Amino acid sequence: MNEKDILEIINNITSSGRDIKARKLSVSGTDIYILFIMHITDRDSISKNIIKPILCYKGEDPLNADRIADSIIYSDDIFMDNKKEDILNSVLDGNTVILVAGDDNFLKVNTLKVEKRGVESPELETALRAPRDAFTENLDTNLSLIRYRIKDPSLCIKYFSIGTRTKTDIALIYLKDVANPEYVNKLKKRLSDIQVDGVLESGLVQKLITGDPALFPEMGTLERSDSACSHILDGRVCIVVNGSNLGLVAPMTFMEFLDSGDDHYNNSYFSIFVKFLRVLALAITLTLSSFYVAVVAYHPEVLPSQYILALASSRIAVPVNAFLEAMLMEIVGELLREGSVRLPKQIGPAISIVGTIVIGQAAVAAGLVSPLMVIIVALSSMTSFAVPDFTLMNAIRLLKFMLLIFTGVFGLFGFMMGINIIAVRIASTTSFGVPYTAPAAPFNLRDVMKFFFSNAMFEKERASYLKTKDKKRK
Structure with a gap:
């Protein structure tokens, strides 16, 4: 050029502001x-490793792109190109582009520097005994x-750039x-087929990959790096999105x-x-309110006679039936949960606990x-926190209201019908086959014993349903 x-x-690039x-x-x-772009490049590196070596050149031969790349600048990541249309995209990616008059080739030097926070402790995948x-x-x-760790x-890492405007880097690891x-x-094809303006978080990638809206999550979320490595060693595929602190598996x-990561580090019996506690917690979250409505409103005869009288006396001042009572209280509980999530971290837990106690006591006192x-x-709200992955509990929280409506309309028959519908839905769902x-x-x-025991004795072979190439864990 x-x-x-x-x-x-240069005028075309800089004229648009x-x-x-x-x-x-x-x-x-x-x-x-x-x-270069000032805000996303390491200006100190540009000065020391690019500009200074070029200015210190004392040779008699004229400079060109090859000589600059081979014997002058100090940068370790250099790529040579000759396509003029790639110059703007290279600069927007955080590279420093070097153009030499009289040379058709130009250099792209990786000087990207983005402000980032350090590695911190997990907030969602908390564990007692885990990295x-x-x-x-x-x-x-x-x-x-x-x-x-691996x-x-x-270990194979495939890179994708998704988003016509954001060009977000995504890594597929297996x-x-x-x-x-x-x-x-299948994952490579679905990632390649994504057509969207921008990707800012891994949750959007999860939606675009799974396609149709799914009630139950077909991909797991990862916050701890040891959990990601454990899934990769099991034969699964991990997806990490630039700009998101949650991976997908x-x-x-x-x-x-x-399953929680620290289950594999603790005693097998524990x-x-x-x-079993988590299974029980999931069942309580899903069914407890509906079971209360079924018994109180439709089948009180299943209770001991003395308890029926005590329950009736406690409900004598309640102005609504059992179904509306349960529905209103569950909605209030969800409102308090959602409000505590949006509050600042310093006051969120305190407000949610105080709010629950005050509202509960006031509601009972007011009849x-x-x-x-x-x-x-x-109890239903507390047990919902026992399951490690919050995405599964989001589905259970929605199904809890569906089951409550079925029970309020049809009684115990509706309760059993709702349970069967949920079971059929789970059985008919697949995760990538x-x-x-x-x-x-x-x-x-x-595989069932491996899940419950989390013992190395049962982990000598990988899960059969994953159909991995290497069945043995050596």
Whole structure:
């Protein structure tokens, strides 16, 4: 490119108000133009590793792109190109572009520098006995945490740039000699087919990959790097999005959402105990309010006679029936939960606890609800926090209201009908071809024991329903 072409390119790039800076250098009779964006590049590196070495050049031979790349600048990540239309995109990606008058080639030097927070403890995947390093919003940091733990040459990382305007970098991570190629290829195709203006968080990628709105999550969320590495070693595929501190993993089954990372580090018997507690907590969250309505409104005869009288006396001042009482209290509970999430971290828990106590006591004193209903709603809310992955509990919280409506209309028959509908829905769901109910259905004793025991004795083989290339865990 001659100097006239270079100046025209620079004028076209900078005339639209972009924060692109152009620096001209004249060395050994050659004009050199350096383009970069101030806010996303390491200006100190540009000065020390690019501008200073070029200005210190004392050779008699004229400079060109090859000589600058091979023997002058100090940067380690350099790429040569000759497509004029790529200059703007290269600068917007955080590169420093070096244009040399009289040379058709130009250099792209990686000087990207984005402000980022350090690696911190997880907030969603909290655990008592597990590593504390969690993903951040920086893709390179997240990949380094995975590379730090999995030092295997077969660890494969495929990069995608999604979003016509944001051009967000997305990494697809898996073990090449372990993961089922069917899942890998399916995820690659779905990522490649995404057509959207911008991707700012991994949740949007999850929606675009899964397609139709799904009640139950078909992909798991990851915040801890050790959890991501554990899933990759099992033969699953992990997706990390630049700008998001939550990764994605697929395929996932219903039972695996009840598994916590520290289960594998604790005593096997304690692991069995807490997993049964989580199953019980899930059942309580889903059914307790509906079961209360079914018994109180339709089938009080199942209770002991003395308790029927006590329950009737506690509800004598309640102005609404059991169904409306349960529905109103569950809605109030969800409002308090949502409000506590939006409040600042310092006062959120205190406000939610005080609000629950005050509202509950005031409602009982005013005769709006029975004391038993307050206990049921509080217990249902507390047990919803026992499941490690919040995305599964979001579905259970919605189904709780569906089951409550069925029970309020049809009684115990509606309660059983709602349970059956939920069971059928779970059984008919698949996660990228893997049955959502695996390993319970189709039943595999070894995989079920592996889930509950979380013991190395049962982890010598990978889960059969994943159909991995390498069945053994050596």
